[in-house]
Amino acid sequence: MTKPSTSAQTILLTDDQAQTIDLGAELDLLARRYRRAGGVGLQILNIVGDSAEGLLKRLPSGVRSRLDQTTEAALTTAMQAAHGSRRYVSDQPDWVNRVVTTSMGAAGGFGGLPSALAELPVTTTILLRTIQGVAVEHGFDPESDGVQFDCIRVFASAGPLAQDDGTDLAFLTTRVAVSGTAVHGLVAKVAPRLATVLGQKLAAQTMPVLGAFAGALTNYAYTSYYQEMAHIHFRLRKLAIETDHDHADLVADLQARVAKPRLKRS
Template identity: 60%
Template sequence: MNDLILLPTSEQAVDVEAALDALATRYKGAGGVGIDLLNMLGAQAGGLLSKLPAKVRDGLQDATVTALGQAMKVAHSSRGVVADQPGWLNSAVSTAMGAAGGFGGLPTALAELPVTTTLLLRVIEGVAAEHGFDPAADSVRFDCVQ
């Protein structure tokens, strides 16, 4: 989380070329075997989805957008109840939840996925708040989901 690139305030000059170079370097360094495997699995899943009828694909997309919107609402509303947690705790909890979901097979994975997604959205929103963004702003919440 310390590698986040902060946007300058209005008082600071912006070196767009340097910022783009830094982003490109970071993007190139973010790869690895794990990322390659995830990209391969994502491509296979995308290929399967493209074989579905358009009406089914549209329904899945609508359901996904709705589910992510609900998860973001829950994540945001939890900010008033539970304080942001340290990064190590967020990592430990999300790892444990993912492991538990995977251990039980598809039924537990389907039950665990919305909870883990909500937790991750909450963590992303917390990082945005740490860096001075207003987590109540619709644009910030939209960016958190993106």
């Protein structure tokens, strides 16, 4: 049978393929991915000795006041660069992307705030390209407006330093009429949310002495986090196609699994 995806891409499945999917096991796996997505972020907070909110206070007031504008510009540029790069550079494995962004984070942190600001749009582009690569891995077309829209929403997740209770899953399931205009409108909408996330990253990179190390660890955490969130998001999209379940119902089921207390081993 054939079912159209929400990204306007068609994926062909046989009845046998659809019947062999263990939906409960798939959702349990995604719940585990979700729980570990922000684990490295806690290490960053332990190293810098501050809360996520406290990190933002470390930034100069002039930088804080321009974070929304800076983030929207970086994200807009990243969208163009990420799509343009697909003609010349193939998608890389997850570990390669982590190595590249970790190295860039160290370089950005080594020079303090000026180098961290210069590194920000480049890392943003690589992160967005990484999310696109995950979409391709799950069978979606990154050139379609629907998938571009989804990639931006993945990027608008709270980030590894946030204390999240699963609300990002609800945020990521919101659907609107998707068009090129809607994609650009979403950039402006999510910029304030993403500005807080990237502001915390910048602050960690400007830590005295620890800047380069914190920058490397921050970029590693952010890359790992967005890779995990992208895998969760696009696997849910594909599961909705493969099992003929409503996507919102799958998200609600996953939220319940994430919130369920884990049994401790005796």
